[in-house]
Amino acid sequence: MSRAASVPVLTIDGPSGSGKGTISALVAEHLGWHLLDSGALYRAVGYAAGMAGLDVSDVEAVTRCAQGISIRFRAAGKDGGVRVIVNGHDATDELRTETAGAAASAIAAMPPVREALVALQLGFRKPPGLVADGRDMGTVIFPDAAFKVFLTASAAERAKRRYKQLKEKGLNVTLAGLQREIEARDNRDASRAVAPLKPAEDALLVDTTGIGIDDVVAKVLAVVQP
Ligand code: DC
Helix, strand or coil: CCCHHHCCEEEEECCCCCCHHHHHHHHHHHHCCEEEEHHHHHHHHHHHHHHCCCCCCCHHHHHHHHHHCCEEEEECCCCCCEEEEECCEECHHHHCCHHHHHHHHHHCCCHHHHHHCHHHHHCCCCCCCEEEEECCHHHHHCCCCCEEEEEECCHHHHHHHHHHHHHHCCCCCCHHHHHHHHHHHHHHHHHCCCCCCCCCCCCEEEECCCCCHHHHHHHHHHHHCC
16 A cells, blocks of 8 residues: 555535535544645636636646646635635635636536646645545545545525625625526536546435534544544
8 A cells, every 4th residue: 555545535525515615624623634625726727727818618728727737725824714825826815706616617527627636636645634625536536535425405505605605705696696506516517527526435425404514524523533
């Protein structure tokens, strides 16, 4: 077994708004493990492609952009969360927007772009362990992970959560518009030919509709520490 392969991995996959980001961060903190926010990598590529003035439907150009990208995650201090530095620019705020999410979803459907990000993702597997948050963590990137969870929640509940988050940030959005966007993104992510959004066969399914964060964290931690 290679050194990396002996490092335990907990994969947390699921659609946007299922609570993956929040739950993954809390679980990683509790376990003292590293955290991979793979969605941020796809968002970063969309952002970098836009900054470079590329046509984001040009697969070759976006792939070259993904191959050459520099992405650093930097802890922003107490309660400050994590800043994401893309090609030397702090792009944290831009990466969180719905526009960045939609661009990420579009470029994530391009097989060579996904391929270009594989080594980067595998590099996050370091002792003492890794919590990997995404869509294909348990199916494609870390199929040998010892612990796998798939989080779900109804589209209406996910839209409500997103609405609250974005309103708190002062963004101008509507609940109905968000639900439509979430459903469109789910369809695209689940129906694409490469690494579609689906639970790994050996993943524990956790429906977070109507369940508080603490209870979800407890359910996920129980997978690692029964
Ligand atoms: O988790 P997120 O909303 O930040 O992800 C943004 C987009 O990136 C999402 O629509 C699909 C894509 N993505 C992916 O295809 N595979 C991953 N492992 C993570 C994200």
